[in-house]
Amino acid sequence: MTALPASGAVQSRAAKGVWAGLVLAVSMTTIDQTIVALSSPSIQDHLSISHADLQWAVNAYLLTTASFFLLGGRLADLLGHRRMALIGIAGFGVTSLLCGLTPEGSFAAPWLITARALQGVSGALMFPAAIGIVVQSFPRERRGRAMATFFTITGAMTAIGPVAGGYLTQWTWRSIFWINVPVAVAAAILTVRMVPRSKGTAGTVDWRGAAVSAVAMALVVFGLQQAGAWGWTSPGVWVPIAVGALTLVRFVGLERRTPMPLVNLEVMRDRGFAVSTLAMFFASVAFISVFFFLSVYGQVSLRLPVGDTGLLLLKFFIGFAVAARLGSARFDRHGARPVVLMGGVVGTVGFLWLARTATDLGFDASAFLNRQTWPLLVAGAGIGFMFSPVSTDALNRAIGASYGEVSAVTQTVKNFGGALGLALFSTLVTHRLTQKLTDSILAVGGTSRDAGRAVDAVTGGDPGAAGGLAAGNASALRAVRVDYASAAQVAFYGMAGAMAVVALLAWWYPRGSGTREAS
Structure with a gap:
């Protein structure tokens, strides 16, 4: 260029x-x-x-x-x-x-x-x-x-x-x-x-490799997307994931034998690139998922209007933005290793804090400064501190001027991480919500069908409808609020776990920048 x-x-x-x-x-x-x-x-x-x-x-x-x-x-x-x-x-x-x-x-x-x-x-x-x-x-x-x-x-x-x-x-x-x-x-x-x-x-262009990789990734992502709705035991979920994984193995074999492959697998031999990619994957498990669960949590548990759920996302983003600047400056001076470690630790603390406070709903959710402001800021800061540096570090390790190729690999990994996080957390949250809400609705005179409709409304993309289903019964409405908060805790704990893995990955990072100058 x-x-x-x-x-x-x-x-x-x-x-x-x-x-x-x-x-x-x-x-x-x-x-x-x-x-x-x-x-x-x-x-x-x-x-x-x-x-x-x-x-x-x-x-x-x-x-x-x-x-x-x-x-x-x-x-x-x-x-x-x-x-x-x-x-x-x-x-x-x-x-x-x-x-x-x-x-x-x-x-x-x-x-x-x-x-x-x-x-x-x-x-x-x-x-x-x-x-x-x-x-x-x-x-x-x-x-x-x-x-x-x-x-x-x-x-x-x-x-x-x-x-x-x-x-x-x-x-x-x-x-x-x-x-x-x-x-x-x-x-x-x-x-x-x-x-x-x-x-x-x-x-x-390695068109054969492009076709094989596209099929493999489509199958895996499709299976992950449907896991929340169909369940992990459904053949419609695990068969596409399994076939997609085998096709990815086939893709790697093809790339090794192709003179001009779609992806130069030599970059994977760079330990820094491999760790950067893994850190991006696990951070994306938390980063992509948190927006969905915070949006639903804000509407269902905190009873915020659709527009005001932006307050939760804004708090998270403020932490992300401030820490991203600090992390990038440290990365420029000291390389990725300390940045990834710090981001993983801070993110773990933030998401654990968010999970612990998720069921405490006795506060003014519409106020900008409340008891959930600080865990959201800390969780956002953890991801922000390391997310950009690992992306930049991976790009700096490109072979020759293959920036497009390397950015495609990192963004593909980011998408996989986000899809896996949403699929896994959605399944766990739905399972817990169904159990708790069924018990709660039955206890206040409702039926299992009422509970099922409320769960479907929350998890099916229309969280505001859940409150409407329970609007005539104050006890049922509170049950929807509290039980979703309890279910969402599972997702927030899972995000903390993903960031803990990021912190552990820092120990495998090579010291210093370790980046090669692209020609």
């Missing part, structure tokens, strides 16, 4: 322009991972589609994103990061427009699912290219802080998604997709103006 101008202020201005444009681009993809969540009831009502159809619209985006990351990374390295970033941005804008234009009637479900799937493909093509451009826009000594800010803002978009969706839906649910169109235009203009033309590296 053609380097940016090397002279002081000019380089700084150019790099900041590149950074701003690609933050906009990547933010679209992270927002769309979560923005549909709180808009689901409105979409279902207006399009007259089933909850299962809407869930497939959500899943299709996540499936295709995970499946095409590796191909997107390879294409970015071969065809040029600028070109692939623009293709991805344009595709994301067009497919977002198509999502918002979903017609009512019998074509609604297939139209929305197909458009969301193509959205995911566009995001997978864009993301690795965007990361590669940002990495090469900053010198190594400033890269940690630049990437920290990049990942802080784009990570915040994951949190903002549900809140933005709730507010935009008050106008029309279609606006949650249309908002991407002007963002895509702005990102494309900035990319065209600020990013120099680049040439890709010599080589060819």
Whole structure:
């Protein structure tokens, strides 16, 4: 890739322009991972589609994103990061427009699912290219802080998604997709103006490897996504996961024998890269899952309006953002090892604290400063302190200029971690909620059917309906609040466990930066 101008202020201005444009681009993809969540009831009502159809619209985006990351990374390295970033941005804008234009009637479900799937493909093509451009826009000594800010803002978009969706839906649910169109235009203009033309590296695309990896990842992610709804013993869950895992093994074998593979497996021999990738995986188990469970916890247990659940996410994000800056500065000076250790320890403490206080509901949940503010800040700080540094460290270990390829690997791992966390925690939370709520509803004169409807409302994407089901019975309403809080504790304890693994992984990190200078 053609380097940016090397002279002081000019380089700084150019790099900041590149950074701003690609933050906009990547933010679209992270927002769309979560923005549909709180808009689901409105979409279902207006399009007259089933909850299962809407869930497939959500899943299709996540499936295709995970499946095409590796191909997107390879294409970015071969065809040029600028070109692939623009293709991805344009595709994301067009497919977002198509999502918002979903017609009512019998074509609604297939139209929305197909458009969301193509959205995911566009995001997978864009993301690795965007990361590669940002990495090469900053010198190594400033890269940690630049990437920290990049990942802080784009990570915040994951949190903002549900809140933005709730507010935009008050106008029309279609606006949650249309908002991407002007963002895509702005990102494309900035990319065209600020990013120099680049040439890709010599080589060819391993189409067979791309197909095998896409099938493998789609099967594994699909199985994980359905585990919460179908149960881990369902053949529809474990068969796709098992077949997908075997296909991944097949993919590794193919890559070892292919002269120009989709992924250069030599990078896996770098212990620092391997540990960075594992740390990213376990941190994502907590990071991706916490937004879903905090959103439901805020609405069901704390009785907050949809928009006000953003308070919980904002507290978490403040801790994340502040710690990300501190962690990146320490990473630039001392490498990843101490940052990962500190982040893992702080994150473990924060999530344990959050779990211990989750069932104590006797406070003003609408106040910004209350007894849950501090555990949320600490939990966010733990992930923020290490999340950007491990991403940057992995990219710094790229072989040659394969930034697109390496960013695709790390983002694929991030997606797997998030999918596994959601699947595992959703199963555990649903099991505990069903047990506790059935006992509670029966104790206040309700039926098992009432309890089942409440559980389905909470876990099926419409948490506000759970309160409505119990609205005529104060005791039943309190049972829904307290029992979901008790069930959510399981997820928060699980997140603490994931961060404890991150802390343990720090001991395997090589000392110092250990990064190689890419050519």
